[in-house]
Amino acid sequence: MRANFKKIVFVTILLLSIVSKISAPCYKSIILIDCRPIQPYKRLMLAIAKVETKGDTLAYNPIEAAAGIFQIRPIRLIDYNRRTGSSYTSQDLFNYETSEKIFLYFADQIGPYNLELIARKWNGSGHMTINYWYRIKRYL
Secondary structure (H helix, E strand, O other), X not given: OHHHHHHHHHHHHHXXXXXXXXXXXXXXXXXXOOOOOOOOOHXXXXXXXXXXXXXXXXXXXXXXXXXXXXXXXXXXXXXXXXXXXXXXXXXXXXXXXXHHHHHHHHHHHHOOOOHHHHHHHHHOOOOHHHHHXXXXXXXX
């Protein structure tokens, strides 16, 4: 029995010394993982673009003077410029990134959890926005 105990102790010490030699070095490091940004309004933006312009970034409505893929009216552009200190013109609304920036600003005022309210306020006010929301929901 004593011989078995000596063998067990010897094998244990041998394994521990081997494991300590092959363990990973102790370096301090940081691992960075590239994550895709969260886009809580992406589906809503695509739906609004479909309803408003069928996705046409160069769309223009001469009756309301609404321009761009999200059909931004002059009064909303003036309001955005006033609130943010920007100086965009109606011509800038034909650029998708600019229109998206303006839409996201107003959507963020409401928050990402009430898509219906965002869509209805984007469209205007009153009873007609209910019908607008039903049209938007088809694309969500």
